[in-house]
Amino acid sequence: MANIKQIAADMGVSVATVSNALTGKGRVSAQMVARIKLRASELGYRPSLAGRALRSGQSGILGLVMPDLTNPLFPRIAQHLSLAADNRQVGILIADSRGNPDEQTQAINRLLDRGVDGLLIVPQKGTTPGLQSVPTVIINTASDPDNTVSADHAGGGKLIAEHITALGHRHIVILGVDRVSEVQRDRVEGMRMGLVTADTVLELWGEDGMDQLAGAIKNGATAILTTSDLMALRVQSHLIRCGIGVPNDVSLTGFDDLPFGLAMHPMLTTVAQDVEQIAKVAIEHLMRAIQGEQSQEKNDKIAMRLVTRDSTSLKRNTTSLETIK
Amino acid sequence: MANIKQIAADMGVSVATVSNALTGKGRVSAQMVARIKLRASELGYRPSLAGRALRSGQSGILGLVMPDLTNPLFPRIAQHLSLAADNRQVGILIADSRGNPDEQTQAINRLLDRGVDGLLIVPQKGTTPGLQSVPTVIINTASDPDNTVSADHAGGGKLIAEHITALGHRHIVILGVDRVSEVQRDRVEGMRMGLVTADTVLELWGEDGMDQLAGAIKNGATAILTTSDLMALRVQSHLIRCGIGVPNDVSLTGFDDLPFGLAMHPMLTTVAQDVEQIAKVAIEHLMRAIQGEQSQEKNDKIAMRLVTRDSTSLKRNTTSLETIK
């Protein structure tokens, strides 16, 4: 627990000189800088962030507000945010908004109480946190007005739709999880853009949609595009029970590239968010805003990446189902 | 940005009195306390954590060190830790050890630099972080020497093994993921304890083990106990290809109760960690240690919970496989 005063006394020099030497500001002779730095590291000196924060008015800490754990991207985003923050010598304080908009604002307030310099918010489904007293970046909500960075969900939908049409499929089912989610709607929107060359596109939602699947396939659908890997897993289980094979009878895709997609058989074709890039850009924007520089582009969409695996294949001319018929 | 000095000036009173009134220490008349509290809330006063930290030497912040994202419990633990921390008015600063023991010590150092009052560490597989300069609690590693709180992995294994023997199964396969992981070994250990009444127990590990599965079943095994839900999913996919039905021909269990277990068909029987309790106990221990009280029990095992779903069933006298044979 060596402090600046001890180093100063130890070397017969003033505290200001030590501070200047260590931070590189002010005017100190080169050799004095060297001697001070040496002695400081010998003593294992660690500047007190509290002292610095008090003086500078900046805590060097960002607040991260995360929704409930239904978002399976949480750990990866947090991990990469933490990495990006480390590179810039700032810390990340987490808060949990527990699925509830009220808790979300409370979480934000707790972080503000702690004096964070800025906020990273992954908002609750459908909510748009208002303007805060510190610079803020919204993560991963599609069509938000203000400073937001997000995966290009629509682009991802288009990507996977183009993949499926390139394989020759012309009768497609889109299966969404939840209509209220803006993200889900964006994904579906993108899929439709990529399906302009398709003959029929059937859009289904949720549990009910699932039940109509077998019928749709009997009517000629050869590909199912879901808006979530979890949904894709459920569809696959469902199809097996109906005696429908993936990808032989019907191609199936997910969304988000969750780890279990690799454990499925066949392994799931899906589309992945570039969480690393999202985190990097988010921190960049936020730090720029904190340093008072206005960022030119208020809205940033990070491209998604197609992950081609085994659950999609070329459209066959005669499927086993047709022979059954 | 009202501070204590402004409130003091505003009310014609000294800063010490304001501080005493707001913190409840010192001697201030009841009515003065009321007046000061009122005025403070009117002005939207928020105490500066920096000032307080500097004076008290305590930051009110705990550091959380997490391993790479292969641990799917990360978000839930973090979430509940954050909740438990909120209740005690402390913040949680996250750091990522990125799968690498060197990075782990670096992450710890970064947190110490930030002046955290204590550390919560979920260690890398196989590593045991040394004694730190601040109170520390290790989370979720089984047989660690010091202050650790963890799920009772062995107990969980025993639980699921007893479930399977209660269903009448007598020829069991245990399938582990990775022999290096202490957690995995503990789970297997527990399973064996629950299988004392079984006739044959075959212990397999990893990819190779998977390949021997079909053979084992031909030889009469009727239940497969895995040490991870992910593994169970892969096994199920594998068995389907071999024409082996779950649970009709063979019962299957996972470990950890990950979300996708509900999306599988049949839904996966597994065993769940009580992460909420783990988080609560961990924070309790840590706060006690920070406040200088020695906790009596250095090691805490939190019971796991059996989640019975559809992938396990009563042992049939004649399975479809036997009729095939």
Add this chain to the structure above:
DNA sequence: CCACGTTGATTAAACGTTTTACCAACAGGA
């Protein structure tokens, strides 16, 4: 020789809080 710019370092204030020591006023008991 003087005015002056530069270099290297110091002094002191400031950030917001907590806390110890002190003080004034007052009441009660002897």
Add this chain to the structure above:
DNA sequence: TCCTGTTGGTAAAACGTTTAATCAACGTGG
């Protein structure tokens, strides 16, 4: 009346850092 204890409050220091203002010393050009 004097001693003592209590109550309600204040003054000032302390935590560790940064930084604006100041200063001494030392050439240097005029």
